[in-house]
Each structure stands twice: as structure tokens, then as C-alpha cells.
Amino acid sequence: QVQLVESGGGLVQPGGSLRLSCAASGSIFSINAMGWYRQAPGKQRELVAAITSGGDTNYADSVKGRFTISRDNAKNTVYLQMNSLKPEDTAVYYCNMAVVVVTTTPDIYEYDYWGQGTQVTVSS
Numbered sequence: 001q002v003q004l005v006e007s008g009g010g011l012v013q014p015g016g017s018l019r020l021s022c023a024a025s026g027s028i029f030s031i032n033a034m035g036w037y038r039q040a041p042g043k044q045r046e047l048v049a050a051i052t053s054g055g056d057t058n059y060a061d062s063v064k065g066r067f068t069i070s071r072d073n074a075k076n077t078v079y080l081q082m083n084s085l086k087p088e089d090t091a092v093y094y095c096n097m098a099v100v101v102v103t104t105t106p107d108i109y110e111y112d113y114w115g116q117g118t119q120v121t122v123s124s
Contacts (some may be wrong), residue, residue, distance in 0.1 A: 001023070001026050001027065001044050002024055002027065002028060002088070002099050002101070002111070002113050003025050003113075003116065004018060004022055004023070004024050004048045004095055004097060004115040004116075005010065005022070005023050005025070005115065005116070006021065006022045006045050006093070006094075006095055006115040006116060006117065006118040007020070007021050008021050008118065009093060009118030009119050009120045010119075010120070011121045011123065012028060012085055012120075012122055013122070013123070013124050014085060014086060014122055014123075014124055015084060015085065016083070016085050016122070017082060017083045017084075017085065017117060018082045018085065018120060019079060019080070019081050020079065020080040020093055020095070020118060020120075021044060021064060021077060021079050022034075022070075022077065022078050022079075022095030022097075023075065023076060023077075024076040024077070024097055024099065024105060024113070025076070027101055027102075028076055028085045028099055028100070028101065029099075029100045029101055029102045029108070030053070030099075030100045031053065031073070031076060031097050031098065031099050031100065032052070032053050032066040032097075032098040032099075032100065032110065033050055033051070033052050033053070033097070033098045034050065034051050034069075034071050034095070034096070034098075035047060035048075035049060035051070035069075035078075035095070035096045035097075035103055036048040036049050036050075036069060036078070036080045036093055036094070036095055036096070036116035036118075037093070037094045038043065038089075038091035038092065038094070038095050039066075039072045039091055039094070039117075040088075040090060040091040040092075043091075045094070046060065047060060048060050048063055048067065048080070048093070049063065049067055049068075049069035050069065051069045051070070051071050051078065052116070053073075053095070054056075055065070055071075057069055059084050061080075062088075063070070063089075066082065066083050066084045067080060067081065067082050067083070068080070068081040068083075068085075069081075071086035075112040078097070079093055079111075080093070080095075082120070084108055085122045086122060087122045087123060088122075089120060089122050090121050090122050090123070092117040092118065092119050092120075093101075093114075093117065093118050093119075093120050094115050094117045094118075095114070095115040096112065096113070096115070097112075097113050098110055098112055098116055099111050101111075
């Protein structure tokens with residue numbers, strides 16, 4: 001079993017910063033892509049940022065230049081540094097990881113895991 005635990009959400013004023021973290025634990029062989037998604041009330045979940053195992057990144061246009069995604073492979077952790085936050089960034093943020101596991105057979109599988117979500121509220 002693999003679990004993803006997020007932390008770092010909260011209430012911040014416009015223009016402020018927050019750093020989200022998401023740590024994976026369990027029977028992990030390796031982790032391929034990692035990403036952050038968000039879902040605002042009444043809207044669909046959308047990709048915010050993603051990072052490959054090689055460190056290549058991509059961002060939603062709405063957060064380019066303000067958010068930075070990074071990863072620590074030794075800690076199986078992904079981060080999202082959010083600067084210059086705007087009220088429209090208010091949402092529940094979810095981390096996502098493509099985790100490679102090895103069974104006792106042995107077989108190798110890649111599974112998609114999600115964090116529990118953390119609320120980010122940008123308001124004065």
C-alpha cells in the first residue's frame with residue numbers, strides 16, 4: 001500500500017506565499033511523474049503543475065511565474081511553492097504521483113495515487 005500525505009495549506013492574504021508538501025510512503029520502488037492539481041467550488045479539477053522523474057516541469061498558464069514545483073526523490077516528496085497568491089488561487093489542492101511498485105512475483109506495476117487534499121484560501 002502507498003499513502004500520500006499533504007501539508008502546508010491554509011489562509012493567506014493576496015500577494016502572500018504558501019508552500020505545499022506531499023510525502024509518499026509504503027511499498028515504493030520508484031516514482032515517475034508527480035503533480036499538483038486543484039479544484040475550486042463548482043469547477044473541475046485542473047492541473048496546476050507537474051514534474052517528471054528527470055526534473056522537467058510544466059505549469060498551468062494561470063500560475064506560470066508565480067508557482068514552482070520541485071521534488072526530493074530521496075524523500076519521495078513533491079513541493080509546490082506558491083508566491084504572489086491571488087483570490088482565484090483559492091481551491092483544494094491535491095498531489096498526484098505515478099508510483100512504481102514491485103510485487104513478490106516479481107512484476108512491476110505503475111499506479112496512480114492521490115493525496116487527501118489541502119485547502120488553500122487566499123483572502124483579505
